[in-house]
Amino acid sequence: MKLERNRRVKKLAIWTWSWVATMAIASFGPEFIWDNHPFLTPFAIIVNFANGILMILANRDLFNHFDELEKKIHLESLAITLGLAVVVGLTYSLLDTTNVIKQNAQISMLVMFIGITYLTSVIINTLRYR
Amino acid sequence: MKNRIRDLRTERGMTQEDLAEIIGVSRQTINAIEKEKFDPSLPTAFRLARLFELKIEELFSYEQG
Structure with missing residues (x-):
């Protein structure tokens, strides 16, 4: 039970940090990395959004294990x-x-x-x- | 809801951790049930009654407040 709990907590932690990182990239990338490229900015936002969905699913998995x-x-x-x-x-x-x-x-x-x-x-x- | 879980557990030399592992809940949940701060679900109550080889009404007693 504890091993499974730890696995789900780790999964949620990974997706959360990944979501924060992609949020930072989508926020600062247009100005500091790719100079407002018309394709890269919406792409970074979509990646961040998809990452957020996966974070929510990982949170649901953890909740279901409570x-x-x-x-x-x-x-x-x-x-x-x-x-x-x-x-x-x-x-x-x-x-x-x-x-x-x-x-x-x-x-x-x-x-x-x-x-x-x-x-x-x-x-x-x-x-x-x- | 009153219960006899703490007495029955200690009689058998089990820790809260042991009981939690067998029943499939956290130690905190066993502690809260023993202290009568939390009423377990019906499946958990049945699992506890089966473990202690008692009828559910012998393990739990309901007192209307």
Whole structure:
């Protein structure tokens, strides 16, 4: 069971790092590597998108290997994260469109918020069942 | 839901890790079930009852809160 778990965690880690790397290439490549080549930029974005899909599938594989308590912990954390992401994301967008905040709303801020919220929720839920 | 898993496990000289391995769940899950913080699924409850050679109602008792 542990060996299989480790295998799936490694698979997810590989696809996640690969997704981050292809995201960086697609972001900085047009300016610093291939000088806005008309074919290479969309190609890099497609590769990054495909990589993201494989990362999601690897995450699903890991989730399917969780036992019942782990699934409950992660489902509760996902519910909290999804709810907060929608509410906080739309509030953040509203603050931008109504010019309450000076800077433009960045999607990267929402992604960071989602990551931190999910991690915190998993830690709190895990502690609840200790 | 109350259960007798901790007593039965220690009587047999098993660790939580051993029991988790046999039942096919994590050690944390066994710990949460023993502490009655988490109610197992029906298949897990049946596996535990079979392992301890008891009827499911002899292993678990439901107390309406």
